[in-house]
Amino acid sequence: MTKPEAGSPVTKSDYNRRKLSTDPFIERKMEFLIESMDDLSMEHICLFYFFYHSLSRQQA
Known part of the structure; x- marks a missing residue:
């Protein structure tokens, strides 16, 4: 898998290349990020x- 160059547009195929094992x-x-943003907002x-x-x- 090659890295896209800076400034190049991201295509749908770029998303398909990522490892599916990292999805969880x-x-x-x-989920942690959203929860932290909710906590920050409440604060x-x-x-x-x-x-x-x-x-x-x-x-x-």
Whole structure:
């Protein structure tokens, strides 16, 4: 399997060349990535509400 050159377009056949044995590995890593992004999003929301609540208490 040859590496595509930088700047060359990716074709459908490039996806067919990858090893199928890595599919469970990639799928699991993607699940971890999505879960981490969800956690990060929830943390940002909690921090936003914390600062908003602190601001409203200071203004009162």
